Amino acid sequence: MSERHELAAFERQLGELLQREADAASGRVRSRLNQARHAALVEAGERRGAWRQSLPGRRIWLPAAGALAAVALLAQVLGPRPAAPPPPFAAGAGVVMRAQDMTLLTDRDGLALVEGGDGQFYEWAAAQARSAPASAAAADDEPDTNGG
Amino acid sequence: MPAALRGDVDRSDSNAQTVQHSLGQFLASVELKAFRIAQAALRHEDDALDAVQDAMLQLARAYADRPADQWKPLFYRILENRIRDLQRRRSVRDRVMSWLPFTAEPDGSNDPLATAVSPEVPVLRRIELDETMSALQQALAALPRRQQQVFLLRTLEGLDVAQTAHAMGCSPGSVKTHYFRALRALRAQLGDLK
Numbered sequence: 621m622s623e624r625h626e627l628a629a630f631e632r633q634l635g636e637l638l639q640r641e642a643d644a645a646s647g648r649v650r651s652r653l654n655q656a657r658h659a660a661l662v663e664a665g666e667r668r669g670a671w672r673q674s675l676p677g678r679r680i681w682l683p684a685a686g687a688l689a690a691v692a693l694l695a696q697v698l699g700p701r702p703a704a705p706p707p708p709f710a711a712g713a714g715v716v717m718r719a720q721d722m723t724l725l726t727d728r729d730g731l732a733l734v735e736g737g738d739g740q741f742y743e744w745a746a747a748q749a750r751s752a753p754a755s756a757a758a759a760d761d762e763p764d765t766n767g768g
Numbered sequence: 769m770p771a772a773l774r775g776d777v778d779r780s781d782s783n784a785q786t787v788q789h790s791l792g793q794f795l796a797s798v799e800l801k802a803f804r805i806a807q808a809a810l811r812h813e814d815d816a817l818d819a820v821q822d823a824m825l826q827l828a829r830a831y832a833d834r835p836a837d838q839w840k841p842l843f844y845r846i847l848e849n850r851i852r853d854l855q856r857r858r859s860v861r862d863r864v865m866s867w868l869p870f871t872a873e874p875d876g877s878n879d880p881l882a883t884a885v886s887p888e889v890p891v892l893r894r895i896e897l898d899e900t901m902s903a904l905q906q907a908l909a910a911l912p913r914r915q916q917q918v919f920l921l922r923t924l925e926g927l928d929v930a931q932t933a934h935a936m937g938c939s940p941g942s943v944k945t946h947y948f949r950a951l952r953a954l955r956a957q958l959g960d961l962k
Contacts, residue, residue, distance in 0.1 A: 661791060
């Protein structure tokens with residue numbers, strides 16, 4: 621028998637022996653391996669379950685959400701831009717209007733007028749306006765004592 | 769939930785159960801051989817069991833979704849890495865322990881399960897096996913580690929050259945060389961087996 625054939629036979633014998641020895645493992649070893657296998661299967665199950673719970677129907681929703689996000693991004697980049705608001709205090713009419721607003725806001729007399737704080741003054745002024753024509757007419761009717 | 773979506777989830781559940789069932793069968797088919805391979809490398813039962821358990825968990829965690837025909841080389845690749853890690857860790861631990869004035873009692877030394885044998889093997893045959901296996905284990909232990917692992921993966925697990933190369937992280941040519949050298953060395957040491 622050639623060395624090759626002898627080696628092949630020896631290889632077969634070793635394989636059978638090793639297999640028999642592996643099958644003759646102690647109860648403790650079998651028990652530990654059994655526990656390890658179940659732990660691994662639980663791990664695999666939990667991993668898949670966690671995926672499913674976190675994202676139900678992910679085969680549909682994940683690509684859909686991705687496509688939607690891509691479309692939104694494209695629309696943002698390529699879409700028409702809204703007109704920019706006029707810059708504050710830019711040259712033009714806006715400047716005048718804003719300057720007037722500022723003047724009104726900072727004018728204490730104007731604010732007092734709006735709030736009615738000087739009501740007495742306006743009442744007096746109105747009374748003066750009413751009484752002024754009467755006194756002017758009376759002055760016209762008065763005889764000229766100076767011989768005029 | 770829309771009917772289409774419910775159908776998809778049902779299919780997913782069914783698929784997950786199938787994968788889990790296949791994975792369970794696969795692990796059951798390799799666990800004893802994997803343990804023997806780890807034990808030959810580590811020469812420590814608990815370390816070997818830890819290595820196999822870690823490899824199972826890692827396979828289930830990271831590769832359960834891979835096609836089932838890829839599981840075996842992946843599993844043994846993980847186991848090989850784990851064995852290497854444990855050997856490194858042990859060499860560090862041994863160096864530290866050699867400085868201490870006491871030695872630790874091995875775990876489970878009084879555990880009756882540890883010494884229990886499988887009831888499937890008759891006692892006389894068990895004695896014969898023990899003698900032959902003892903000689904074989906010594907001869908295997910004397911082999912360089914890579915020769916030993918290649919030999920066990922090919923002979924015990926039945927991986928082909930390409931799968932063994934993947935599991936060992938080396939070329940097919942290296943696998944052939946290691947295997948042939950291991951076989952010749954064992955033949956020289958053991959002679960004809962009875």
